[in-house]
Amino acid sequence: MSHATDQRLVDLWFREHSARVFSYLLHRTDQQTAEDLLQEVFVIAFRKAYAVPEQPLGWLFATARRVLANHTRGRTRQQHMLSQLRVAENVKPVVDDIAATHARWSFFELLGQLSETDQEILTLAAWYGLSPAEAAQALDCRPNTYSVRLHRARQRLADLIHQAGDHTTHLPTPSEVLHVVD
Amino acid sequence: MSSIDAVLKGLADARPPTAADHLEWSQTDTAARVLDRVHDAIDAPAGRGRRSGKLVGIAATALAVGAGIAAFTVVHHRAPTVDQMVLCNQTASLTSSGAGIAVQDISRSGAIAACSKEWAKLWPDTATPEAFAACVYPATAGGDGGMVVVIPARKALTNDQSCIAAGADLIGG
Numbered sequence: 001m002s003h004a005t006d007q008r009l010v011d012l013w014f015r016e017h018s019a020r021v022f023s024y025l026l027h028r029t030d031q032q033t034a035e036d037l038l039q040e041v042f043v044i045a046f047r048k049a050y051a052v053p054e055q056p057l058g059w060l061f062a063t064a065r066r067v068l069a070n071h072t073r074g075r076t077r078q079q080h081m082l083s084q085l086r087v088a089e090n091v092k093p094v095v096d097d098i099a100a101t102h103a104r105w106s107f108f109e110l111l112g113q114l115s116e117t118d119q120e121i122l123t124l125a126a127w128y129g130l131s132p133a134e135a136a137q138a139l140d141c142r143p144n145t146y147s148v149r150l151h152r153a154r155q156r157l158a159d160l161i162h163q164a165g166d167h168t169t170h171l172p173t174p175s176e177v178l179h180v181v182d
Numbered sequence: 183m184s185s186i187d188a189v190l191k192g193l194a195d196a197r198p199p200t201a202a203d204h205l206e207w208s209q210t211d212t213a214a215r216v217l218d219r220v221h222d223a224i225d226a227p228a229g230r231g232r233r234s235g236k237l238v239g240i241a242a243t244a245l246a247v248g249a250g251i252a253a254f255t256v257v258h259h260r261a262p263t264v265d266q267m268v269l270c271n272q273t274a275s276l277t278s279s280g281a282g283i284a285v286q287d288i289s290r291s292g293a294i295a296a297c298s299k300e301w302a303k304l305w306p307d308t309a310t311p312e313a314f315a316a317c318v319y320p321a322t323a324g325g326d327g328g329m330v331v332v333i334p335a336r337k338a339l340t341n342d343q344s345c346i347a348a349g350a351d352l353i354g355g
Contacts, residue, residue, distance in 0.1 A: 007224060014217055019207040022216075026200040035216050042220045107192040126193035158189045 006049040013056050014042055020057070020128045021064050027127070028068060040067045057130060058137030065138060110160045118153040125150070 021041060025034035041063045045052055052059050111119060124135040136146035207213055 003224075007221070010220065010224070011217070014213075014220070015208045018213060018216070019202040019204075022202040022207070022213075023200045026202060027198065031201070035212065039216050039219045039223065042217075043223045046220070046224045107196040111193070111196060122189075122193055123197075126190065127197045154186055154189050157193075158186060161188055161192065 006046055009049055009052075010042055010046045013045055013052070013060065017057050017060055018042070021060050024061065024064055024128055025068065027123075029071070033071065037064065037067045037071060053137075055134065058134030061124070061128070061130060061134065061138035062140060106164070107161075110157065110164060113160055114153065114156060117149075118156060121146070121149050121153045122157065 018038060022034060022038050025037050028034075029037070041060060044063050044067070045056070045060065111122070114122070121135070121139070124130045124138055125132070130138060132147055132150070133143050135150075136143040139146060141149070201207075201212070
């Protein structure tokens with residue numbers, strides 16, 4: 001394919017999918033780094049346009065995971081995804097609905113008790129709308145494997161919810177935990 | 183509500199919103215800025231590259247592995263494009279006095295194998311000499327958060343002061 005054709009493809013992919021990939025990155029790092037990594041994802045997409053499938057979202061997420069891993073490799077402390085979310089400057093608290101916010105954070109606490117792998121498996125579909133095939137591609141596994149892992153992860157989370165029952169631990173208020181974004 | 187339904191609802195509700203969460207995000211100034219940078223990177227002339235006004239790389243040097251002579255290549259990479267390389271056979275830590283980039287010891291075979299795999303995934307069409315493995319390390323000095331790619335020779339892993347000096351010159355030291 002020609003340079004111009006590939007660039008048009010990249011523009012199309014960017015228009016259709018960059019928001020979701022950017023959200024994924026924003027949930028894991030600061031805005032500037034997320035922008036840098038988003039750029040990197042789509043430059044790689046240009047360079048490997050021959051290998052990008054017709055439905056590119058899974059491939060883009062797989063690439064985003066790799067560039068993010070490369071970015072964090074070698075750093076002294078591997079930050080837990082949810083701890084990143086806790087302090088992400090781009091996370092907006094729902095300050096006008098305290099009950100909803102507390103419910104969200106209750107669930108968030110439970111999610112944080114799972115392994116990072118389980119969190120990734122659960123959120124790819126629930127937060128970014130990836131289909132099972134796309135999520136499998138993002139995780140570099142077969143669709144059947146992804147389905148099994150997803151089922152197990154959901155079950156583990158359901159077990160935590162059941163154990164938590166109606167008991168809620170003290171949760172910080174949104175203003176205590178989150179940075180409000182203008 | 184079944185337990186799995188509760189899981190699915192809770193997951194969806196627990197999602198923290200982000201700046202990209204609206205239908206027209208790709209039309210925003212942020213998106214336009216990122217796309218411009220993508221275009222800049224893919225339109226960059228071969229062998230050079232532009233990255234936010236900073237130096238990116240240096241021309242590759244030749245080497246003769248059989249005779250135990252090696253040149254070294256260092257790529258200062260922050261933007262997605264890896265542009266130019268200076269091959270490195272250093273086993274000791276180097277510091278570029280000018281650019282403030284620390285090149286770490288990458289003689290550990292496990293690290294080299296892992297990094298060359300990542301290199302091959304990301305930049306398969308980059309001309310990497312067969313005799314070298316590639317590693318990617320974050321730049322520690324300087325604080326610009328950039329990445330330094332060091333490609334060591336598999337053989338003749340001895341310090342070469344002339345290469346250090348040449349490398350420092352080449353990357354702005």
